Amino acid sequence: MSKKLIELQNITKSYNGVVAVDNINLSIRENEFITFLGPSGCGKTTTLRMIGGFEEPDEGDIFFDGIRINDLPPYKRNINTVFQRYALFTHMNVYENIAFGLRIKKVPSKEMDKRIKRMLKLVDLEGFEKRHVDSLSGGQQQRVAIARALVNEPKVLLLDEPLAALDLKLRKEMQIELIDMQKNIGITFIYVTHDQEEALTMSDTVVVMNKGVIQQIGTPVDIYNEPKNRFVADFIGESNIIEGIMHEDYLVEFSGKKFKCVDKDFAKNEKVDIVIRPEDIDITTPENGLLEGIVTSVVFKGVHYEMLVESQDYEYMIQSTDMQPVGSEVGLTFNPEDIHVMKG
Amino acid sequence: MKNKAKLLAYPYVVWIAIFIIVPLVLVLVYSFTEGNIHNPSSLTFSLKSYDKFFNILYLNILWKSFKLAFISTFLCLILGYPVALIISKAKAKYKGILLLFFLVPIWMNFLLRTYAWMAILSPNGFINRLLQLIGLPTLAIMPGQTAVVIGMVYNFLPFMVLPIYTVLSKIDKNVLEAAMDLGANKIITFIKVIFPLTVPGIISGITMVFMPAVSTFVISQLLGGGKELLIGNLIEQQFTVQRDWHFGSALSIILMIMILISMAFMSKADKDDEGGAALW
Ligand SMILES: Nc1ncnc2c1ncn2[C@@H]1O[C@H](COP(=O)(O)OP(=O)(O)OP(=O)(O)O)[C@@H](O)[C@H]1O
Ligand SMILES: [Mg+2]
Numbered sequence: 001m002s003k004k005l006i007e008l009q010n011i012t013k014s015y016n017g018v019v020a021v022d023n024i025n026l027s028i029r030e031n032e033f034i035t036f037l038g039p040s041g042c043g044k045t046t047t048l049r050m051i052g053g054f055e056e057p058d059e060g061d062i063f064f065d066g067i068r069i070n071d072l073p074p075y076k077r078n079i080n081t082v083f084q085r086y087a088l089f090t091h092m093n094v095y096e097n098i099a100f101g102l103r104i105k106k107v108p109s110k111e112m113d114k115r116i117k118r119m120l121k122l123v124d125l126e127g128f129e130k131r132h133v134d135s136l137s138g139g140q141q142q143r144v145a146i147a148r149a150l151v152n153e154p155k156v157l158l159l160d161e162p163l164a165a166l167d168l169k170l171r172k173e174m175q176i177e178l179i180d181m182q183k184n185i186g187i188t189f190i191y192v193t194h195d196q197e198e199a200l201t202m203s204d205t206v207v208v209m210n211k212g213v214i215q216q217i218g219t220p221v222d223i224y225n226e227p228k229n230r231f232v233a234d235f236i237g238e239s240n241i242i243e244g245i246m247h248e249d250y251l252v253e254f255s256g257k258k259f260k261c262v263d264k265d266f267a268k269n270e271k272v273d274i275v276i277r278p279e280d281i282d283i284t285t286p287e288n289g290l291l292e293g294i295v296t297s298v299v300f301k302g303v304h305y306e307m308l309v310e311s312q313d314y315e316y317m318i319q320s321t322d323m324q325p326v327g328s329e330v331g332l333t334f335n336p337e338d339i340h341v342m343k344g
Numbered sequence: 345m346k347n348k349a350k351l352l353a354y355p356y357v358v359w360i361a362i363f364i365i366v367p368l369v370l371v372l373v374y375s376f377t378e379g380n381i382h383n384p385s386s387l388t389f390s391l392k393s394y395d396k397f398f399n400i401l402y403l404n405i406l407w408k409s410f411k412l413a414f415i416s417t418f419l420c421l422i423l424g425y426p427v428a429l430i431i432s433k434a435k436a437k438y439k440g441i442l443l444l445f446f447l448v449p450i451w452m453n454f455l456l457r458t459y460a461w462m463a464i465l466s467p468n469g470f471i472n473r474l475l476q477l478i479g480l481p482t483l484a485i486m487p488g489q490t491a492v493v494i495g496m497v498y499n500f501l502p503f504m505v506l507p508i509y510t511v512l513s514k515i516d517k518n519v520l521e522a523a524m525d526l527g528a529n530k531i532i533t534f535i536k537v538i539f540p541l542t543v544p545g546i547i548s549g550i551t552m553v554f555m556p557a558v559s560t561f562v563i564s565q566l567l568g569g570g571k572e573l574l575i576g577n578l579i580e581q582q583f584t585v586q587r588d589w590h591f592g593s594a595l596s597i598i599l600m601i602m603i604l605i606s607m608a609f610m611s612k613a614d615k616d617d618e619g620g621a622a623l624w
Contacts, residue, residue, distance in 0.1 A: 053524075054521050054525075079525075083521070083525075087516060087519045088522075090541070091541055091543075100523070101527050152527075
C-alpha cells in the first residue's frame, strides 16, 4: 500500500443553501486511479473542483501530502485538470495550448518541444501543432485538453469526464492509453465519470456518489459483487433487486421461497434487498428451476440474449447465450454465492 | 424560409439606398465637379476641389485632427479597459448599476454635455475658481487642445467601454481556471489569456471612438474656442459659411478615405494577431 497523498475530511459544500457535497471523507493514495461515479448533479465536479482549488469547502479540510490546502490557489498546487468542457485557449493553436504550462514554468524550449511532441503522439494528434483549436472536432479538442494537462507531469491529474465526447472506439483506445500513462508515469488519477463500465474497467478504486453523499468506496470487484445498498446495485450495471427477509445467517427468503446464501450478520427476520446479476441466472426446465416463470421478452445483445422472465412476484432480467422464445415456461437457477443480500 | 428572409430585407435595402447610397453619390459628384450646385446642368467635371486641399494649411488641419483623435482614442483605451474589467468582475447584482452609471451620460444631449465641460474648464470656470479659492495659479486649459481632448474622451469613453465589456463578459470562466490550473497567477492570466481574448473588443472600441473623434466639429468649436480648427470644422464651414459645397464634399471624401485606410490597418492588425498571440 502506497502512502496517502490526498485526504478529504468532513467536506461539505453548498451553493445558495443547496448542498452539493455532503460530509465527504476520503483518502487517496499515491499513484491510485480513483473514480467518482454517480448520476448527473451528484457532486462529482464539485468535489473535483475543491481538490483542484477552484472552490473552497464550506466545512472540512483538504490535505495534500499532509499539508492543509483548503485555501491554496490552483496555480500553487501540484495538480492539473482536464476540464469537463475542455476550456481550451481559443486564441492559440494546438501547440501553444499544450505549451502554456511549460512556458510559465520556463521549461527550456528544446525540452518543451520534446515533451509536447511526445504528448501529441500520445493523444494521436501528430501534425496538428499549427491547427487552431476552434477548427478541431469535439474529440480532438478533448485530447488537446488531456495533453495540455498531462504535459506538466503533475503529481495528481484531475479528469472530469474526459472521454465523454469521443466515439466508442476512440473512447476504448483512450481508456487504455490513460491507464497505461497513469501506470507508466506514476501519477495519481482522480477521474470523474457517470459511465459505470468505464469506472469499473479503469479504476483501482471506485467512489459511488449520490446526492452529494458517498454511497460506497471500494475496488471495482467489491462494488460490483458486494453493493452496499440498492442505489449502488442499481447504478452499477443492470440488476435484479428483490425485496426479501433474512431469516437467519445463510438463509434468505424471497419470491416466496427460502434460499441458501453466503451472507450473515443480519438481525433475525430483517427486511433486506437481494441483488442477483442478470448474468448469474441460468435458464433451465421448469421442474429443475429454483424459481419458475414465463419469458416475456427477448432482445439479442450481440454476445448474449437479454430475456425478461415474469415469475410469481418479480420480473427477472437474465443474460444468457441460451435463448428461450417468448411465452415459454422456464425455470431459473443460481448459486448461493450469486445472491447478494443488502440492508433494505 | 430563405425567401421570406429575403423579403424581410427589402425595406432595409430601400432604406440603405435612400439614406446612405444617394447622399454618398451626391457628395462624390459634388467633389469632382464645379459650377452651381443648384443648377445640375452647369456642373462640369473638375479636380479643383482636391487640388485646393493639397495646401499646407489644410494638410495641417487634417494632421491635427488625426493627432487629437489618436490621443483621445488612446486615452479612452487606457481609461476604458480597466473600467470594463472592473464592471465585468463585479458581482452580478452590481453589474447593471455600474454599467448604467457609465451609460447615463450618453443619454444626455451631446451639446449639453459639452457645454457642461465649458463651464468646468473655461477661464472663469469651476476648476479655476476652485484653484483661486485655495490660492493656486489658474490653468489655461480652455480654449485649447487639452480641453478638446478632454471633451472627446468624456464623450466617447462609453463607446470604448461597451465593446470591451461585451467580449470580457463572454470569456468562459473555465478558460481562466484552466490558466490558473496550469500555473498562471492573476497577472499572467491577464497577459496571456484575458487580454488577447479581448483584442476584438479593443479593435471595435478603437473604431467606435476614433471615427467620431476624427470628424467632430462641435467639441473642437466649443472647447477649442474657434482656435482649434479641425477637419470637421473645416467641412462644416464649407457648407454653412463658405458655401463651397464642392470643396466641402472633397474634404468629406478625403476624410472618409483616410478613415477607411486607418480601419483597414486596424483589421489587418487583428488578423495578424493569429501569429501575434504567441508573442503574448
Ligand atoms: N456554481 C454553482 N452554483 C450553484 N449551484 C451549483 C454550482 N455548481 C454546482 N452546483 C450544483 O451542485 C450540484 C452538484 O453539481 P456538480 O457539478 O458537482 O454535479 P456532477 O456530479 O458533476 O454532475 P454532472 O455529471 O452532470 O457533471 C448540482 O445540483 C448543481 O446544480
Ligand atoms: Mg460534472
